[in-house]
Structures are given as C-alpha cells and as structure tokens.
Amino acid sequence: MGQKLLKFVSVEQEMPDKRPAEERRHDFAEIYARFDPEAAETQASRCSQCGVPFCQVHCPLHNNIPDWLMLTAEGRLEEAYELSAATNNFPEICGRICPQDRLCEGNCVIEKGFSSVTIGSVEKFITDTAWERGWVKPPKPVREHGQSVGIIGAGPAGLAAAEQLRRKGYQVHIYDRYDRVGGLLVYGIPNFKLDKKIVARRHKLLADGGVVFHCNYEIGRDATLREIKRSHDAVLIATGVYQAKPLEAPGIGLGNIVQALDYLTASNRRGLGDPVSETGLDAAGKRVVVIGGGDTAMDCVRTAIRQGATSVKCLYRRDRKNMPGSQREVAHAEEEGVEFVWLSGPQGFAGKDVVQSVLAHRIHLGVGDASGRHTPQVVPDSQFSLDADLVILALGFDAEDMPKLFDEPDLEVTRWGTITADAKSLMTSIDGVFAAGDIVRGASLVVWAVRDGRVAANGIAKYLAARARQASSLAAE
Ligand SMILES: Cc1cc2nc3c(=O)[nH]c(=O)nc-3n(C[C@H](O)[C@H](O)[C@H](O)COP(=O)(O)OP(=O)(O)OC[C@H]3O[C@@H](n4cnc5c(N)ncnc54)[C@H](O)[C@@H]3O)c2cc1C
Numbered sequence: 265m266g267q268k269l270l271k272f273v274s275v276e277q278e279m280p281d282k283r284p285a286e287e288r289r290h291d292f293a294e295i296y297a298r299f300d301p302e303a304a305e306t307q308a309s310r311c312s313q314c315g316v317p318f319c320q321v322h323c324p325l326h327n328n329i330p331d332w333l334m335l336t337a338e339g340r341l342e343e344a345y346e347l348s349a350a351t352n353n354f355p356e357i358c359g360r361i362c363p364q365d366r367l368c369e370g371n372c373v374i375e376k377g378f379s380s381v382t383i384g385s386v387e388k389f390i391t392d393t394a395w396e397r398g399w400v401k402p403p404k405p406v407r408e409h410g411q412s413v414g415i416i417g418a419g420p421a422g423l424a425a426a427e428q429l430r431r432k433g434y435q436v437h438i439y440d441r442y443d444r445v446g447g448l449l450v451y452g453i454p455n456f457k458l459d460k461k462i463v464a465r466r467h468k469l470l471a472d473g474g475v476v477f478h479c480n481y482e483i484g485r486d487a488t489l490r491e492i493k494r495s496h497d498a499v500l501i502a503t504g505v506y507q508a509k510p511l512e513a514p515g516i517g518l519g520n521i522v523q524a525l526d527y528l529t530a531s532n533r534r535g536l537g538d539p540v541s542e543t544g545l546d547a548a549g550k551r552v553v554v555i556g557g558g559d560t561a562m563d564c565v566r567t568a569i570r571q572g573a574t575s576v577k578c579l580y581r582r583d584r585k586n587m588p589g590s591q592r593e594v595a596h597a598e599e600e601g602v603e604f605v606w607l608s609g610p611q612g613f614a615g616k617d618v619v620q621s622v623l624a625h626r627i628h629l630g631v632g633d634a635s636g637r638h639t640p641q642v643v644p645d646s647q648f649s650l651d652a653d654l655v656i657l658a659l660g661f662d663a664e665d666m667p668k669l670f671d672e673p674d675l676e677v678t679r680w681g682t683i684t685a686d687a688k689s690l691m692t693s694i695d696g697v698f699a700a701g702d703i704v705r706g707a708s709l710v711v712w713a714v715r716d717g718r719v720a721a722n723g724i725a726k727y728l729a730a731r732a733r734q735a736s737s738l739a740a741e
C-alpha cells in the first residue's frame with residue numbers, strides 16, 4: 265500500500281481537463297473530459313487511507329471510497345467498479361453532478377493546503393470504463409417472485425428502487441408522466457453537466473433486466489393511486505417536487521418572465537431534437553436576468569450563455585459564501601461570462617406587455633436565525649434597476665397537493681406538502697404504499713434520491729416477504 269498510496273504529499277490535485285470557457289460557451293457538451301487511466305491511478309493514489317474516512321461518512325450512500333480509490337491506484341479497475349456499484353446504482357451520474365465540495369471531497373481529511381482527492385472524477389472514470397468494457401450488467405435475479413411493485417416516477421429515486429427490487433426478483437412496473445425516463449436528470453439538469461446518453465443507457469439496462477416502463481402515464485389523470493395499488497402488491501411514490509415557489513411583486517404578470525423549469529425543459533427538449541413551440545423560452549439575443557442562487561439558477565444562467573444571450577446576470581439576495589448552489593458551478597458560470605449581482609433582491613418588474621427591466625434593492629445580511637442563516641434585510645433607499653428582455657425565476661420548488669392529485673385523502677403529508685414516511689422503511693400512512701426522493705425530503709440532491717430509493721426498496725422487500733409468509737401460513741391452516 266505504501267508504494268501506491270499516500271501520494272498527496274508529492275502529487276498535486278488535478279481535475280480532468282476542462283474545456284476552455286470560450287469554447288464551451290457555444291455548445292451543450294459536457295465540460296470535463298475523463299481521466300485517462302494513468303491520471304486516474306495517480307489521482308486515486310493521493311488518498312491518505314485515513315483511519316476514519318470522513319469522505320465516506322459524508323457521502324449519503326456511504327460509498328466505500330478509500331477502498332475503491334486503493335483498487336484504482338493499483339489498476340484493479342473491475343474490482344473498484346464492483347465495490348463502487350455495490351452501494352450506488354448510478355456512480356457515473358453522481359461522479360458528474362454531486363456537489364462534491366459539500367459532500368465527500370469537502371470532508372477529505374488530507375491536510376489543508378494539499379487539496380482533497382478528486383473523488384467524484386475517479387468515481388466517474390471507474391464506471392464509464394466499466395460501461396465500455398461490458399462490466400455493467402442488467403439486473404438479473406437468481407429467483408423470480410410472483411409479487412409485483414408499481415413505482416410512480418422514473419427519476420433517480422424510482423430508478424434506484426426499481427433496480428434493487430428487480431435484483432431481488434420482484435416484477436417491477438414504473439409509471440411516468442413524461443415521455444422519457446430519468447425525471448430531472450433528463451428534463452431539469454442540462455446536458456453540459458450530464459449528457460442525456462448516460463441516462464438513456466441506464467434506462468435500457470433496466471428494461472433489459474425486465475423492468476417494465478409505462479411512459480406518458482400520469483397518476484391522477486390516467487389512474488388513481490388506489491387503482492395502481494390494486495394492480496400491485498406494493499407501490500412506491502417517487503414523483504419529485506414540481507411546484508415553483510411563487511414570487512409576488514408588481515409586474516410579475518408581464519410577458520417573458522418565465523419559470524426556471526419551463527425554460528430548462530424547453531432547452532433540454534431542443535437538445536434532444538423535440539419540437540419546442542414556445543419562442544419565449546429562448547435566450548438568444550436577449551438580456552437575461554435569473555433570480556435565485558441554487559443549482560437551478562446556475563443551470564439557467566449557463567444555459568442562457570449557450571443560447572447566445574447578449575448578457576446574463578444572476579440576482580441573489582445573499583452573498584457568494586451563503587449561496588446554496590455549488591461553488592464549483594458558480595466558478596464555471598463566472599468563467600463563461602455570467603455576472604453575479606450579490607446581496608440584491610427583486611422588488612418588481614417594469615415593461616409594457618413584456619418585461620423591460622427588473623427593479624431591485626440591495627440587501628444586508630442581518631443576525632442569524634435559529635438555523636444559523638443570516639436573515640436578509642432590505643437596505644433603505646437602495647433601489648436600482650437592471651435591463652432585461654427575459655427574466656427567469658429560479659426560487660425553488662414545493663410539493664404539489666399529493667392527496668388531491670392522487671385522490672387519496674388518507675395520504676398524510678407534512679406542513680410543507682411533502683409525503684410523511686417512516687424513517688426506516690419509508691412506508692407512508694397507507695399500508696403497502698412507500699415514498700422516496702424529493703417528494704419526501706423536499707427539493708434535494710440526486711445522491712439522496714438514490715439513497716432513498718434503496719432504503720424504500722429494502723422496506724418494500726421486507727413488507728412483501730412478510731405478506732408472502734402470511735399468505736403461505738394461511739394456506740397451510
Ligand atoms: C434544474 C435542476 C438542477 C439540478 N442539479 C442538480 C445537481 O447538479 N446535482 C444534484 O445532485 N441534484 C440536482 N438537482 C436535484 C435533483 O435533480 C433532484 O433532487 C432529483 O432528481 C430528485 O429525484 P426524484 O427521483 O425524487 O424526483 P425527479 O427526478 O423529479 O423524478 C420524478 C419523476 O416523477 C414523475 N412524476 C411526477 N408526478 C407524476 C405523476 N403524477 N404520475 C406519473 N409520474 C409522475 C416525473 O415526471 C419525474 O420523471 C437539480 C434539480 C433541478 C430542478
């Protein structure tokens with residue numbers, strides 16, 4: 265081990281090659297190349313194999329990071345892949361889009377000044393290599409069970425649960441209101457962060473393994489929850505959160521003030537070759553102002569740059585240090601030409617039929633609230649305006665009214681509208697109905713959705729096993 269590891273003292277941290285900002289401003293291709301095998305081995309060899317790996321503790325999937333780094337450093341890639349895939353259904357996706365600076369890499373214990381191990385890029389390298397070499401196999405159960413599970417939602421939570429359940433031999437059906445599989449991986453997150461082909465090959469793998477997909481099938485429109493429940497032995501709700509948080513301000517009804525997800529979905533659809541009729545959802549030749557400071561806002565500003573906006577500004581009420589979006593993404597956006605207007609909030613919008621400017625005011629961060637976050641306070645007489653032809657609202661998402669949508673008043677929800685579920689099994693208030701992902705925890709991350717999908721799959725398997733035992737003991741009586 266001494267030979268191959270602990271190289272952080274002599275080997276500098278290096279990310280895979282990043283395409284120059286001037287080049288990537290003009291297309292939607294991913295911005296990072298992949299490590300070549302030598303670079304992956306070298307970067308993995310920087311791991312200090314510390315006694316208490318905080319990277320693993322702070323990875324929501326508790327990936328066995330030190331061990332797969334060691335195997336990569338030793339060139340034992342197939343074993344590294346097996347280990348990495350044992351805890352994560354989509355390592356190549358998480359390696360690309362996890363905010364590693366807040367999770368695994370942000371908690372790497374290599375001393376300050378030496379920089380953390382580039383865990384995400386190595387994880388992506390291992391699984392992309394596994395795909396190329398044919399090591400990634402469809403879920404093929406050893407034994408088939410007769411029991412079936414209906415999953416509502418083909419986002420990362422639903423897909424992770426589907427894979428786990430199929431491996432155990434259950435008959436899995438996924439229903440999704442979209443025409444494609446992947447949820448926000450396809451219609452939210454832009455191609456320059458996650459190429460759609462990466463998601464499509466996961467869809468194919470699951471279909472090859474026997475998971476049955478029902479696209480363009482909306483629960484609440486094409487069937488009620490009760491009907492889905494009658495068709496299956498257990499049901500998982502993994503529908504995500506899609507209701508945009510409202511902004512009330514004078515002029516909000518003007519034309520060309522659009523919601524972030526409508527804008528991103530239109531852009532993703534264009535990239536996939538679908539016809540998009542709404543012309544207002546294109547930033548070409550426009551002065552764009554995006555309001556918000558999370559991952560969604562970062563995706564909007566960077567999409568607008570690629571569509572050929574004449575200027576792109578991001579208005580955010582807190583400062584750089586206190587923004588929820590990944591710092592890495594902010595840096596990418598700045599390199600690509602986005603201007604951040606920190607400590608500023610919208611007051612209203614001016615224009616005739618369509619928006620012409622955003623009226624804003626400066627914000628001062630006051631004392632911390634119960635959660636430690638500073639409360640934004642308006643600075644008196646600090647009004648200013650920003651010219652705008654397109655305003656994109658990226659203020660976050662709430663859950664839809666699920667009991668109403670599903671015509672199921674017994675489905676318990678929290679005061680935020682998210683579904684209440686048992687912490688261990690993720691079973692909801694309805695027997696045999698489970699829930700996972702954003703619809704349980706509120707707008708979150710892909711890696712948490714994967715974890716929830718796995719936890720729910722375990723809960724469902726235990727529930728179904730108990731039911732099978734009950735049925736056979738009744739039959740024996
Ligand atoms: C623009 C944007 C960028 C993001 N960037 C990142 C990032 O960089 N990194 C990261 O980790 N996370 C990111 N996230 C968050 C991440 O995408 C979500 O946390 C994750 O996708 C949640 O997974 P999920 O399976 O719970 O829900 P979703 O991915 O939302 O999938 C839910 C699925 O359910 C379907 N559905 C909903 N209602 C019904 C119904 N009634 N009937 C049938 N089907 C239904 C939907 O069509 C959808 O396919 C981003 C989110 C957004 C919006």
Ligand code: SF4
Nearest residue numbers: 323358362367368384
């Ligand atoms: S899943 Fe995300 S947090 Fe976990 S090791 Fe991979 S990149 Fe890091």
